[in-house]
Structure formats: C-alpha cells, structure tokens
Amino acid sequence: MQEIYSGIVIKGDGRGRTIGYPTANIDISKLIIDIEPGVYSSITTYDNTPYKAILFFGPKKTFNQVENTLEVHILDFDQDIYDQELEFTIGQFIRGPVKFNSVEELVTQIKSDIEQID
Numbered sequence: 231m232q233e234i235y236s237g238i239v240i241k242g243d244g245r246g247r248t249i250g251y252p253t254a255n256i257d258i259s260k261l262i263i264d265i266e267p268g269v270y271s272s273i274t275t276y277d278n279t280p281y282k283a284i285l286f287f288g289p290k291k292t293f294n295q296v297e298n299t300l301e302v303h304i305l306d307f308d309q310d311i312y313d314q315e316l317e318f319t320i321g322q323f324i325r326g327p328v329k330f331n332s333v334e335e336l337v338t339q340i341k342s343d344i345e346q347i348d
Contacts, residue, residue, distance in 0.1 A: 232319040237261055239311045242301060249333055251340050253301035254316055263287065271321035271347040274302050281307050284343050285320060291329035292336055
C-alpha cells in the first residue's frame with residue numbers, strides 16, 4: 231500500500247491555470263518526502279473523494295526556478311481549494327524534471343504524462 235501524505239494548498243504562480251492545467255501547490259515546509267524530483271501518478275483525495283492526478287516534485291526548470299515545489303494536477307476537478315488540506319499518494323514515476331524550450335512544449339508533455347495514468 232502506498233504512503234498517504236497530506237498538505238495545505240497554497241497560492242502558486244498561477245501558470246497552470248493559464249495553460250489549461252491548474253495545479254494545487256502544496257506547502258512542503260512541514261513534509262518529509264524522500265523521492266527523486268519528477269512527475270508521478272497520484273491519487274489525490276479532497277473532501278473524502280479520490281481523484282486521479284499527476285504530481286510534480288522538484289524545481290520548475292522551464293521557469294528557471296531552482297527550489298523544490300510540489301504541485302498536483304487533479305483530473306476532472308475544478309474547485310477552489312486554497313488553504314484546504316489535500317491527501318495524496320506518490321505513485322508510479324513517469325519522468326524526471328525537464329527544462330522545456332517553450333510553454334507549448336511543456337503543454338504537449340503534460341498531455342502525454344496524463345495519458346500514461348488514464
């Protein structure tokens with residue numbers, strides 16, 4: 231059985247929403263997560279309802295950020311959950327972090343990542 235983590239959703243940069251893939255940015259200041267940076271499958275639970283999701287942990291290289299972040303794109307989900315607690319698993323490793331040459335390349339890769347968990 232996979233370990234279940236939980237964290238509070240905080241405001242991010244808002245880029246995910248502008249490219250069609252809104253993410254819940256998780257406050258990692260109190261989390262102990264020992265995984266390689268990258269994209270993972272996830273089951274994310276909000277209000278006792280589990281959802282398929284993709285999870286990214288690491289630096290956002292495309293946007294020249296070096297600090298680790300954790301964000302979850304929840305499939306078939308559109309609610310305002312700022313300051314709410316999410317539970318999530320860290321499932322199958324999909325790929326490592328990549329610095330894309332454009333936002334369009336990033337969007338294409340996100341689509342591919344999601345296809346791997348559908």
